[in-house]
Amino acid sequence: MEFALTTDSLVKRFGNEATGVHALQGVSISVGHGEIYSLLGPNGAGKTTFIKCLLGIVFPTSGSGYILGHPLGEIKAKEGIGYLPENHRYPLHLTGEQVLSYFGKLSGVTEPTLSKRIEETLDIVGMKDWRNTRVRKYSKGMMQRIGLAQALINDPKLIILDEPTDGVDPVGRKEIREVLVRLRNMGKTVFLNSHLLSEVERISDRVAIMQSGRLITEGTVNDLTRTKNEYELKVSAHDGKSLSSILKEAVLREEDGQSDVAFESLQELNTAIDSLRSHGILIESLVPKRTSLEDIFIKLIGSAEVERR
Amino acid sequence: MLKFRAIIEETFREARARKTLVGFFFLSCILIIITFFVFQNDTVLSAMDESAEHRPEDMAAALLSTTVLDVMWMAIAWILYVFALCLGIFASASFITSMMEKGAIDLLLSKPVPRWLYILGRYTGAAIIMFLEVTFFVLGMWVVVSLSVGRWNMGFPMSIVHIMLGFASLYSVVVLVSVLSRSNLLAIIAGFGIFFIAFLLAIGRFGSEIVDTGEKGIFGYITDVLYYVFPQSIDMGTNMANGIIGKDIKWTPIFLNLGLTVSYLTMSVMAFKKKEF
Incomplete structure (x- = not known):
């Protein structure tokens, strides 16, 4: 099977071996085309470092990986990617439309496709009315929306989103979730990094949990939340x-x-x-018992922490 | 080419937003207006008129074998040179550091753009902005002074080229310091510092040429090494002055300066390529 994204034993160490920080300790991930894959983990787990390694913003100490068939960090690999970083900062003197135009051009989108894509992405994120307003006047939620539009401007095959719903109100979050599901239905691959577990649970096909630079579990949401051999039984x-x-x-x-x-x-x-x-x-229903992703997350992170100590 | 142009356009928009373009234009206008009024003064005009073709016995002018009018043109050109370089460095130092701010750089590096293109695009953008400003400043000053004194120095507009050569090399050092330190302040200090060092080196070399003892000494060697390592900002200015009075310009500092500019930019690109954010 060909993957949209694969990494093999990706290691990233900041500083020297003895005293340095081991941000990633052999992370291997495979994300198939057209799925929503979420990476979860507590602060400092290495999630953002992992994404930065994928994009060539930091360089892996060892290990390898491929994005859309090209080695990590290569220009060719980046052509098919849309990225929304955490705490992104757009030039404040630009309007929403200028942001999309600038980053569209950097992504290699030429006219008349660029104008068409600007219209489409502004429509997708519901920012058409704010297109001519400078981003310095945008709220946090509007920044996220224009950021998402920016990530989609080049019609990417793989969309990497770092905390996309950060600062967005519940209605906006729902809209972003719907956009992501729509993108998946269009055959796009979405790599999501979020700490909002309930959201991840709702839309993700597969989930990985990272702790101290290692993946401690990976699987479909169904697999992870199913409690083995336990059922909920309802009788009349x-x-x-x-x-x-x-x-x-x-x-x-x-x-x-x-x-x-x-x-x-x-x-x-x-x-x-x-x-x-x-x-x-009489049996009314018998269904496998599920726990929430949040419960699983807390349980796994807790056990990993104990093991580490 | 599309990506390169987009980076240059963004540099222009940033300059406009930071009021760099307007600020430079405004200060240039003030200086041109002040010069205009100075040359409306009868005393100044008569001094220029009487001594225009007269070779003074004043030591400095005699050394240069120039007329008072030539000295005046050179003085104006030197003021423009120092003013334009200092203001240019001050105004454009932030173009690199703003790009490397947290939150901005991640986004830029995620795009399918080679890292060197960002450095080259920003550098080119700053150089074009500087060229437009300097052209306006030099030509404005030239027209005002020429109309006032009634004589047109045809070598004066060439100052644009010399100022740009001086700026190109000095700004390449600013770019390198910006990439290495990500500090706007440090980059500006480095730019001004190098300019000052270049001035001291020029004095040192000029002094050693006048007082030729036959032996170079350790100071002489250090001066020579530094001369070939730092941009020849003062030599560019001297070339400019020579051009104004019709003397031959020296090509060695020009080629050396261009070589240093390319070297500093190459080092900047290499440092930027290896940098993690």
């Missing part, structure tokens, strides 16, 4: 025995006909279902 009202008396230790929690149950195997699960039916209890 009944006069008979309680679930605990039928399913014994398998019941972890029972409350108003809704229970959390755990089984070692599928065989055990099906036996339990048969048993409930034989007691005349």
Whole structure:
């Protein structure tokens, strides 16, 4: 399978080996075309350094990687990328439209495509009415929107966003989420770096969690949030025995006909279902139990921290 | 070419936003107006008129074998030279450091633009701005003085070339210091410092030529090394003065200056290419 982005054992050390900071310690990631991939991690985990390595803003100490089939840092690799950095700063004397024109030209977009793309991207981020206002007058949210438009100006195949919803109000966040999903549906690859876990959970296809320069887990949101062998069981009202008396230790929690149950195997699960039916209890739903990404994140970061100490 | 032009255009917009263009233009206008009024003074005009073709017995002028009018043209040119170079360095030092500010540089480096193009684009933008300002300043001064004294020095407009050569080499040092330090203040200090050192070196070399003891000594060698390492800002000015009075200009400092400009810019590009942000 060809990937939009791959890295192999990417290491970045600032300073010398003994006393320097090991910002990345062998990060290997593969992001397929057309997926939204999110990188999570606490402050100082190395997420931004990783992105900077991808873009050639800092140089990896060792390891390798490819973006859209070109080695990291190469001009060719950057041609297909749109990037929105964290705490970006546009020349304050420029208007929104001039920002898009300037960065569009730097991305190699020529007229008449440039004018067309400016119209399209301003429309996508809802900034058409502010196109002739200098960016010094923009709010934080408007800055993010024009930043997103800037990242899309060259119609990139891979969009790298570092905290794209930072400072954006809930309505704006929802709009940005919708834009990202729309981009994925158009076949674009989105690499997202965000600390807003609930947002990441809603739109990401795959998620990686980084701690102290290492990936501590990676997988689809479904895989990560599914609690192994635990299910939420809902049964209809009944006069008979309680679930605990039928399913014994398998019941972890029972409350108003809704229970959390755990089984070692599928065989055990099906036996339990048969048993409930034989007691005349009707099953309304049985779904794998999920925890939130936030719970998983805190749990993993906590364990990694303990392991590190 | 599209990307190179975009960087130059942005340098112009930045200069306009920082009031660099207007500021330089405004100061140039003030100096031109002051000069105009000075030359409306009867005493000044009669002095020029009487001694225009007279070779004075004054020591300095005699040394140069020039007329009072020539000395006047040279004095104006030197004032323009020092003024334009100092103001040019002050106004354009920020073009490199502003580009490297946190939040701005990440975005620029993420674009498919080779790093050297940013340095060259900014440098070229600053040089074009400086050329326009200097052209206005020199030609404005030339017209005002020439109309006042009734004589046109055809060598005076060539000062534009010499000022630009002086600026090109001095600004290349400013660019290098900007890239290495990312400090606007340090870059300006370096620019002025080099200009001052060039002045001292010129005095030192001039002194050693007059008092030729036959032996160079350690000071002489140090002066020589520094002379070939730093831009020959003063020699550019001397060439300008020679051009005004119709004397031959020296080509060695011009080629040396161009060589140093290319060397400093190459070092800037190499440092910028290796820099992490």
